[in-house]
Amino acid sequence: MNKPIYIFFGTMTGNAESLAQGTYDKVTKMGGVAVLHNLADFNADSLAELSGAALFVVSTWGDGEPPTDAEEFFAELEEKSLNLSKISHAVFGLGDSNYEHFNAFAKNLSARLRELGSPELEPVFTADVVFEQDYADWETRLLAKIGA
């Protein structure tokens, strides 16, 4: 595999981070190249410079908001008219269906990425409080699609 797989996470209490880290470890153990970023440390602008595939693992907080650390990234993504046609994506959302705005950030992120021209590897997955098996299945599907 030549191109890296980009793995992004947005988290408040670490769930999304540990899942994303697990995928990073898996890809690199298989001999692939992966790049892991906390959305807290990533500029939306830089997405337009990437090509290949990006996986986003994000939770939803507050009243359907991004995790605090991902707010700046998402505000920038909403604001800028970037061309993301070279970087395809899939979003795995972590949420809790007891909340009114179930997985709202994952859905909003997915919608904005599509709006900016990023091809969707599969529709946004909205996981509930028990997410481990869903994530394992999603990861297997996506890594197969990407060819990792």
Ligand SMILES: Cc1cc2nc3c(=O)[nH]c(=O)nc-3n(C[C@H](O)[C@H](O)[C@H](O)COP(=O)(O)O)c2cc1C
């Ligand atoms: C105060 C609070 C607010 C939350 N708000 C939402 C919400 O609006 N929508 C939702 O789907 N989940 C909501 N959740 C559930 C979290 O997204 C869920 O626990 C997730 O697994 C956290 O992942 P993280 O550790 O990566 O941040 C909320 C949880 C807490 C504790």
